[in-house]
Every structure is written in C-alpha cells, then in structure tokens.
Amino acid sequence: MNKSPDGKPNKYDALVVLVVLALAAALGARVWFAPKSPAAELVVSVGNTECERIPFDDTEREYTNNGYTVHLAVTPDGAWVDHADCPTQDCVRTGVISRPGQSIVCLPARIVIAVEGAEESGWDAIAG
Numbered sequence: 740m741n742k743s744p745d746g747k748p749n750k751y752d753a754l755v756v757l758v759v760l761a762l763a764a765a766l767g768a769r770v771w772f773a774p775k776s777p778a779a780e781l782v783v784s785v786g787n788t789e790c791e792r793i794p795f796d797d798t799e800r801e802y803t804n805n806g807y808t809v810h811l812a813v814t815p816d817g818a819w820v821d822h823a824d825c826p827t828q829d830c831v832r833t834g835v836i837s838r839p840g841q842s843i844v845c846l847p848a849r850i851v852i853a854v855e856g857a858e859e860s861g862w863d864a865i866a867g
C-alpha cells in the first residue's frame with residue numbers, strides 16, 4: 740500500500756507539483772485579467788447637469804445643491820453616501836452601489852450618483 744516507503748519524491752510527486760503550480764498560475768492570471776467591474780465609473784449629476792465622473796478609487800466628495808449637502812465615499816469596491824443633511828435620508832439608506840445600472844438618488848438635493856460601465860455581460864455568471 741505504501742508507494743513511497745523511503746519518503747523520496749518520485750516522478751508522480753513532481754507531476755502533482757507541476758499541475759498545482761499550473762493551476763495556481765492560471766487562477767492568478769484569470770484574476771489579473773478579469774477585474775470585476777471593467778472600466779466602471781461613477782457619474783454624478785447635480786440638478787439636471789452631469790458634473791463629474793469618478794473612477795472607483797479611494798476618494799470622497801461633497802456636493803451641495805438646493806440647500807443640502809451630500810457626502811459621497813468611494814472605494815474600489817463601491818460607493819455610498821455616508822452622510823447627508825437632506826430630510827429624507829433616502830440617499831444614505833440606499834447603501835453601497837458598485838455595478839453598472841445602480842444609482843443613488845437624493846431628491847431633496849437633486850443629486851444623482853449612478854454607476855456606468857462597460858458591458859456587464861457574463862461577469863456575474865462567472866463570479867457567482
């Protein structure tokens with residue numbers, strides 16, 4: 740039953756190591772070449788005017804319009820309004836947006852923060 744009584748690596752062990760290394764390399768390459776949100780960015784509109792496009796990097800912004808101030812937090816994983824002085828707080832309750840098509844709307848301040856991006860095809864299915 741014991742294939743390697745002396746514990747020395749044999750050809751089979753070397754093959755296993757090679758396969759594991761190849762799999763690790765393939766997985767690493769896939770992660771490297773397949774970011775989850777290719778070219779997605781935030782589009783901010785104040786009033787009815789698009790005022791800014793923000794990439795998903797660590798940053799923060801503050802927008803004041805119609806007497807209200809909305810504070811936006813941005814990270815590579817998503818963006819959210821962490822505080823605002825509007826009466827409804829809907830924008831704060833919306834939470835994190837990260838995928839194309841999602842948006843945060845602050846009606847009192849008339850501010851819309853939307854995610855726009857390249858094709859969203861397939862990535863969800865691949866990533867689960």
Ligand SMILES: [Zn+2]
Binds near residue numbers: 847
């Ligand atoms: Zn609001």
